[in-house]
Amino acid sequence: GAVVSQHPSWVICKSGTSVKIECRSLDFQATTMFWYRQFPKQSLMLMATSNEGSKATYEQGVEKDKFLINHASLTLSTLTVTSAHPEDSSFYICSARARASQVGTDTQYFGPGTRLTVL
Amino acid sequence: QQPVQSPQAVILREGEDAVINCSSSKALYSVHWYRQKHGEAPVFLMILLKGGEQKGHDKISASFNEKKQQSSLYLTASQLSYSGTYFCGTDETGANNLFFGTGTRLTVIP
Numbered sequence: 155g156a157v158v159s160q161h162p163s164w165v166i167c168k169s170g171t172s173v174k175i176e177c178r179s180l181d182f183q184a185t186t187m188f189w190y191r192q193f194p195k196q197s198l199m200l201m202a203t204s205n206e207g208s209k210a211t212y213e214q215g216v217e218k219d220k221f222l223i224n225h226a227s228l229t230l231s232t233l234t235v236t237s238a239h240p241e242d243s244s245f246y247i248c249s250a251r252a253r254a255s256q257v258g259t260d261t262q263y264f265g266p267g268t269r270l271t272v273l
Numbered sequence: 274q275q276p277v278q279s280p281q282a283v284i285l286r287e288g289e290d291a292v293i294n295c296s297s298s299k300a301l302y303s304v305h306w307y308r309q310k311h312g313e314a315p316v317f318l319m320i321l322l323k324g325g326e327q328k329g330h331d332k333i334s335a336s337f338n339e340k341k342q343q344s345s346l347y348l349t350a351s352q353l354s355y356s357g358t359y360f361c362g363t364d365e366t367g368a369n370n371l372f373f374g375t376g377t378r379l380t381v382i383p
Contacts, residue, residue, distance in 0.1 A: 175314065186369070188370075188371075190373075191315070195376075195378075196376070197275070197373045197375055197376050198315070198366070198373040199358060199373075200370070200371075200373075203370060224321060244345070247315075248315055251369050254320055260369045261305050261317055261320050261369065262305070262317070262369065262371060264307075264314040264315045264316070264317075265314055265318060266313065267312045267313070267314045269314075
């Protein structure tokens, strides 16, 4: 399957600072990447869809000025949490759309996630 | 839009079977199944496309009934490594924008 990496794996920051999370597709080009947020023991909540070369599409209730997404290349999307607060603490996971082998259709391959803790 | 999964949690002994259901209120183009271990990212298991697909790999199989807007994941002769939370992701348009279900926590004990 396709490999997606995220960096950093975890980050602890002080309230009011900004944090950038990188999502890379390692062995394929991804025109579309997705950013999710997951609280403990809960499902994945889609935050935004990131398209290479264009503005991200945000889900209802997600502040685009707080969660800045930049999909600068076919292998890299970044999520910047601006002026982070303790309520932003969560597990952030990106995924990239890729062709699923032997199926002939696309699915999403997930990165390992980034755990953000805001003090 | 978020599909509903059942059961919410299940505990099995090694070798037992389990069924996890995913139900949507919307017509579906495809259903994607993932398994997530604690603290890790979800891992892709399989996709089922509309048309009444059934498929499997090793001892994990799934079916998709598009008329009922439901999919089921079957785990046969469960192994300890099957433990984790299983999510279904539903695609309503074919654009691969997935809505993930509520999750089913599966625990396999010796």
